[in-house]
Amino acid sequence: MQTLRQTGWMVIRQLRNLSRQPIWVVMMVVQPMIWLVLYGQLFSKVPALSGGSGPYVEFLAPGIICMNAFFGGMWSGMGMITDLDRKVIDRFLAAPASRLAIVLSQVVRAGITAMIQTLILLIVGLALGVRVHGGALGWLVVFVAAFLLASAFAGFSNGLALIFRRPESMIATANMVGLPLMFLSTILVTFAAIPGWIQAITRINPVNWGVVAARTAVIAGNDWASVAGHLGLLLAAMAATSLFATWCFRSYQRSI
């Protein structure tokens, strides 16, 4: 209970602080739109990518939503590094702050940011001809997928932040892990167009779990069992990475 209360107040702190950085707000809104428009144009003449049926942008939109959520989560450890540098974390730790609450506040903040961006992307997508065939439930699934994807990777990223404690190491690791995970998923291309050996990796790639759930909800609007299964996997991943990050406080506290 205390952990939940603290998480709530710390999430409010983070969102409020971020809202005070106008550049960050602008980037948060503009960047995903650039991805959607840019990739939509770049690949629109390659029908094989999306498996053919329907406009490519409709195939792409849930992919970009997930890519955006995934990278948002991947970078969220930077906020933890700033707080470590400014000794805000030390101050919390010397007070009865829950370590899990400190982690969850980053995780939930990443999830909420991803949902806001998802809303913007869906609106832009609608203007470009995207239709969510899954209806209201489809919309909900897309938001939940974005939230969970961002949260799951935010937990991982915050764990790295607590271990490395330096932005350079964080950035290097986020790129080294992030880019392959993106290209080993169906964000840009349909599963059938991926070579067999990569397909095996794609199946166990958490990024792809989000893409499958979101894309099924947008394009097909059926097979809810598969959607629920993939969201469940993401939820488990979020729990696992949050606990991992909480555990990483040990490494940090040994170092100080």
Added chain:
Amino acid sequence: MDAIVAEDLHKRYKDVQALDGVSFSVREGEAFALLGPNGAGKSTTVRVLTTLTQPDSGRAFVAGEDVAAHPDLVRNKIGYVAQDSGVDWDATGRENLLLQGRIHRMAGKPLHARVDELLELVGLSDAADRVARGYSGGMKRRLDVAIGLVHQPSVLFLDEPTTGLDPEARATMWVEVERLAKELNLTILLTTHYLEEADRLAERVAIVSRGRIVVEGTPEELKRNLQGESVSVELNEANGRLTDAERIVEGISGSVHVEGNVVRARVPNGAQAIPVILGALDDAGIAVAAVTTSRPSLDDVYLHYTGRDFASEDEAGR
């Protein structure tokens, strides 16, 4: 009763023995300073006592609780002002305080009233609703202290409270800490590498050097135990006779220490020693720019107990 007890604390980081058997105790309501150069182990001691990290061996009790066995109980009773400010730059002073209060399970009207009271106490009422990024160093530091006090702790840890402040802000901070200590009946553990700060704020001082406490007592006791006075002879710049001067003064007083172009000696009686020293230097043709004599300072105490000069030790520890 003792508010803080440290018993034989040891802690090692990779290749540095940060704590090498630190033991001391602080009485309830007392202001106690750990004085030492950078890298001496002061901050590590504070981080152990505030439950931020654990020692390799040794025990510690704060406000009657064992820091290793009951860290949460300790955290409820202490305020911690970290060496580098723990202020959230993107939040206002008030928001910083409210969040800290909420972490301490405070809420509603009592919390808001407490926050107003603290803002008043540290003189930040006017700046309360401005984002802390725009605060001066002194304001951030005072906000830090207020954050440490929000839940009315019985023990306050101030890790290097005035490092990085300009002299004016430092003086303000000293007045502030003195007043808090008096008004709130707090036990204060302060770390500092400013000798005058320890002298001014602490009732008792422990000198820390290389992970150990070398001597402990009131500033007066420490100084009194050093016999005699300190004489500083400043030579004319760059006359190249420093070594000669050192040898001559050493022949008279027995214990000298050179810093820049100043030769410092401890003598039983300054008034008697100065003419002798000056005469000897004059005979050797060494020009003297200035001579001063002083009662022993904590600087001399440090030099006496560690055999090392404070300023150069501080520089080396950076």
